[in-house]
Amino acid sequence: MLKVGIVGGTGYTGVELLRLLAQHPGVELKAITSRSEAGMPVAQMFPNLRGHVDLAFSEPSVEALGACDVVFFATPHGVAMKQTPELVERGVRVIDLGADFRIADPAVFEKWYGLPHSCTDMLAEAVYGLPEVNREAIRKARVIANPGCYPTAVQLGFLPLLKAGLVDVKHLVADAKSGVSGAGRKAEVHTLFSEAAESFRAYGVAGHRHLPEISQGLARMTTGSVGLTFVPHLLPMIRGIHATLYATLKAESGDLQKLYEETFAGEPFVDVMPAGSLPETRSVKGANTCRIAVYRPQGGDTVVVLSVIDNLVKGAAGQAVQNMNIMFGLPETTGLGQIALLP
């Protein structure tokens, strides 16, 4: 049994990790820390866990966490980069669900996240935890940068096109829509029910922190830099991301459906749907699956890709567990067999 710790378990990523790990046959939850809630039983804050998780939140402690095989950070950026080195030193492997190790260039990190990177050696070593791209490196990694939610949906959607070199990489468009849980469990006016229900709007049009992460990922799939316009929107629902991707074909493309199916053949958590399908976010609600459909409307030179995930699962906690499975040599799907809740 893997001994597992979680730092910062009071947010939605934390409770989702707990839901998945409590049902995972190969792990033992050893500690879940929260400075502000230390002492409170986890199931008091999240009553869905009553009868499933007996732990209480505890004060962060290097001793307790250092005795784990793997520690997940479900914290705002800036926390993991401080605490990771001493855990790694003690032989703990770290999976950061935050942003600290996602951006390879410390200057770019500082620009978008507003603080200097304090752990650049770990940053250099960290592996970007998108299994469909980096599976081999993940196996041996000591530190995993678990991808952001939008970046997961967008990169998986563009991957076949960019690997095959089919499209104009200078004019990629990602029109992405996320449920409100992506904004976390912070008390803020703009995510109140009465603000976010029965309405829809874009945000971060001038620049969103996931833009450099996505651009970096896409650039790695091709040669040279990419030009990406990324417009996120807030959906009046709790869970789910739908990325609608647009790219212009440079030449005749061949059979795009086949390209997508072949690219993801064997991937346990990417489902290329039959031609003509319309992926619904609810088809992955609670599941670690990315479903994708590809179109070429009116036979023109614009490719449209539809890519859906549950932002809290394949876009966060589920992908983190997938990375853990890979790191520790467990079957990749262990503990991730949940079927999406529909309706």
Add this chain to the structure above:
Amino acid sequence: MLKVGIVGGTGYTGVELLRLLAQHPGVELKAITSRSEAGMPVAQMFPNLRGHVDLAFSEPSVEALGACDVVFFATPHGVAMKQTPELVERGVRVIDLGADFRIADPAVFEKWYGLPHSCTDMLAEAVYGLPEVNREAIRKARVIANPGCYPTAVQLGFLPLLKAGLVDVKHLVADAKSGVSGAGRKAEVHTLFSEAAESFRAYGVAGHRHLPEISQGLARMTTGSVGLTFVPHLLPMIRGIHATLYATLKAESGDLQKLYEETFAGEPFVDVMPAGSLPETRSVKGANTCRIAVYRPQGGDTVVVLSVIDNLVKGAAGQAVQNMNIMFGLPETTGLGQIALLP
């Protein structure tokens, strides 16, 4: 492995049964029938099942169903009572998620459901499948009447008070609220998104089909008939029932919290929450749990009970699987360990 068949799998109860049975370690899905959709892969209608259920809908056939150990009817009333006798004759055990075997008195059935009962001998034999009340009888039953969703929430909520004889049974009030999935997957105007969202209303105030079922169940907990006012309401959400129950104490009641905890001690799927708790429907979304809290506001003689379930799980498919487990001697919680999806 139990061989399982489902009759009528195109509704929400059907897809929920499939979700639970596909993850159940002790069953093998043999057939799922739908006259109208015969030939269509189940996962085409319900894409959450892609990769989990390979079956296609098939024409109903006594041969195929007769080879099963157990058959679930997820059909409108009137279907199960026609097909049950020949299945039982072949040794198949039947769990009807519809209403055909719930009302013991055929005249009452006919009054509320508008058709005569065509299978009164099976009706006499059928066991009302509320495990917390009838567990022993369920073990040996050939035919189970799986309780309705409202009746499950209301009966479990009132059970301790009525068994203990503490309240005036002539003036019970059940103010119940259900998510829209309770109305099923039928194309009707009043359950369209644009009709049911951002609104709330009562329905069936003058009389609802669950009233005689609940009254019958409550009467069995006490002596003589009960007087129940049952007002169901339609919630602008998909899943979940919240029953708010009111009763008047006949005399000093003692410690109601303790009464509830003791009544349900050992019940794997009833969670009496700590005093002062406010059960949320989301705390049971996707889980086979009923969570209950009991209050005596301002120390007066009115008891208030709050009881929540997921109408599709403990109120339908989950309870049906629980009944199957009991009937076949499996541990009662087999395949029912799902943690509610929160948020």
Add this chain to the structure above:
Amino acid sequence: MLKVGIVGGTGYTGVELLRLLAQHPGVELKAITSRSEAGMPVAQMFPNLRGHVDLAFSEPSVEALGACDVVFFATPHGVAMKQTPELVERGVRVIDLGADFRIADPAVFEKWYGLPHSCTDMLAEAVYGLPEVNREAIRKARVIANPGCYPTAVQLGFLPLLKAGLVDVKHLVADAKSGVSGAGRKAEVHTLFSEAAESFRAYGVAGHRHLPEISQGLARMTTGSVGLTFVPHLLPMIRGIHATLYATLKAESGDLQKLYEETFAGEPFVDVMPAGSLPETRSVKGANTCRIAVYRPQGGDTVVVLSVIDNLVKGAAGQAVQNMNIMFGLPETTGLGQIALLP
């Protein structure tokens, strides 16, 4: 033209007042104050007002407010009781949408609101602004206590029964459900979209501040005190209150439908619906209307009343404008002709 000021316009009651007053033909908006947002154009915070309201929030100032004919307080409790005396002294009439003048007994106010009442002479003079009960007193009032949202729906629903002396007033039950906007525009976790959507729960079962207000109002309709069990619930929608009321008839009641229709005959904002109707909250969304239906299920001795309002209109801002119209001799419906938005 009436000169109107608003104190505390940054909440939902404030923006709703602005929506109604901007369309009211007899008023001129002179000032809207907010200490925290002084200087910001109102339409920047509430973009629905762009092109309709040009005012900016201003610092509270007795001079500016003192020049108004009427000032609305859309503030948390404790504010109006401090500022009302000097406004009244200057001849301004005050309508408080908060709780400061609703509870006649200062000791009861202090018990439920946690601070002593600092303005008991004004409290003694203030008129409870429920026009259907107090119209004549409202005409001459200098200070109006605008009723709470739940209290409006519950009192109007019980009024005919209590005035006629038909029911056991010691065992009244009000099972009430409110949209999330009733909780205001404060940054709090429990009203986040991801907390309040797709879920339903009760709150304040042990005691809610609207309980003493409702009890006081009901007691005034009958003789002696009343026994009320009041259970509020949080609906996953923005606007609307649905109160489901239960009472036990003491004797044969006669025609309840007729009683309700006669009681509210001539009331411009109470709509007694035809027998058998099921009032929907959406039928009053944005409108100053209370719609009511009355039932006697199965001909028993329990009366069920369904009463719906928009909590921000008839439950707050609309009723305040209605009170203003009455106070200043305008036709009562002036500026309140909005038709509910459906769907």
Add this chain to the structure above:
Amino acid sequence: MLKVGIVGGTGYTGVELLRLLAQHPGVELKAITSRSEAGMPVAQMFPNLRGHVDLAFSEPSVEALGACDVVFFATPHGVAMKQTPELVERGVRVIDLGADFRIADPAVFEKWYGLPHSCTDMLAEAVYGLPEVNREAIRKARVIANPGCYPTAVQLGFLPLLKAGLVDVKHLVADAKSGVSGAGRKAEVHTLFSEAAESFRAYGVAGHRHLPEISQGLARMTTGSVGLTFVPHLLPMIRGIHATLYATLKAESGDLQKLYEETFAGEPFVDVMPAGSLPETRSVKGANTCRIAVYRPQGGDTVVVLSVIDNLVKGAAGQAVQNMNIMFGLPETTGLGQIALLP
């Protein structure tokens, strides 16, 4: 007073027309027809209209409609083209909220709508009722083709760019999202609450009927044909369209904010928001307004335009009333002063 008739008032466009016309000071509602509901009071189907509209649905009759000054068709395509000629012959002016007169080329109409056009002379004469483009022609029109909801939001958003000739018109992208009310009040499974809530998906990616309408409108703003990729999506909310538009600048663009403000200066129902704004659909809920923001992310050559409307108001009934006002020489804003309902 204009005498007004409505054909087909049982859908959402119909009830919205009634809401607006009942509050319009210059019209008198003479008839609202529905073959299926003839005899039923309109307010029985739409209880928000109780106390505001006394009409009952009537059988369609040329006599009754022929006595009107203007008749609105709120019908599925195919109805208006049959009935318009005899009304026009009697001097009635017709505003069709359906699709019959939107597509100038009958062959294109037949291709997308699946039936031949039976009234090509009226089609040739009909004016496309987008006031911001066609105001002068609308004044004198006998037959107005009221634009579709998506086409209104998309055309207004692209208008300044195309008129100014700034962008590559061969690669326009319109990623559009609509609330469920856009699908109408038909009993269908895919728009049930339990299907459409808590989920998001694209539809019509391979081809949607609004594509030729938008393409035709955009082509008229420029020279030659346009290349448009149009992807509509279904939002889990009732009202509102958000179009996110992407275009590539051909050369240096100058000040886009200024271009937009100047293009729409003086337009009463188009609100170009300040630079950096994020239009919310709720800011126009119930109002006849289109709010627009324009961006050039990271200073690149991609322009992003955000355009929001209420699909039932500026996207249907409100624009129809605006057209009526123009046709009959009333101030264009008459009866259209509603402020959006927020929250």
